[in-house]
Amino acid sequence: MPASPDAFRALLSQPAAEAARRLIGCVLLRRVRGRSVAARIVETEAYLGAADPAAHVYRGRTPRTEPLFGPPGTLYVYFVYGMHHCLNVAVDGPGVAGCVLIRAAEPLPGSGLAKDACRGPGKLCRALAIDTRLSGRHLFERGGPLTLRKGRPPRRVAVSPRIGIRQAAGWPLRFYDADSPVVSAAPRAGISSGAAQRRRKP
């Protein structure tokens, strides 16, 4: 578990799968309107960059995805389904637009959040007041809106396929704290209802 900015930088400079695994247990610190809220990351997904059919950059570089090409620690926030924001962190080395999607976190005591307030990528962003205005900002800004802190390391990290995607559906790139009750979906969840909606034909 890293403690210094340099150690976090090193963590995020790894390939996405390794970075995603090692972010489990780290604490997100959100500063907004003079207040701070902290939550321990318990579920992540790795997106590998241009070689990953499920990654946003797979179909080319666009203005929206520009933060993914920034240095490790650059935030990429996008809006989906007309309702939800999703928080990602750019990782891996220069020229590789890998990222880690933060799917769930445990609010720390004193955060004022319900235990399940950060269960799922959309709810996490709502609870931490994260929207596209944070896209392009950086985790390592001093006193910035979103930073990393040391947290309790997980005892066991479990792996499963990523949730809610159709391309590269079987790739084992979802990581979660196997002892946390706050993961966004059952480890062996089948086809989600959302997937059924996306598959529906006109």
Added chain:
DNA sequence: GCGACGATACTA
């Protein structure tokens, strides 16, 4: 301009 679609989550 237009339209298809999506790294969701809740309810039933």
Added chain:
DNA sequence: AGTATCGTCGCT
């Protein structure tokens, strides 16, 4: 199984 609900992007 239904659905809220809109930004992004490729195409015209």
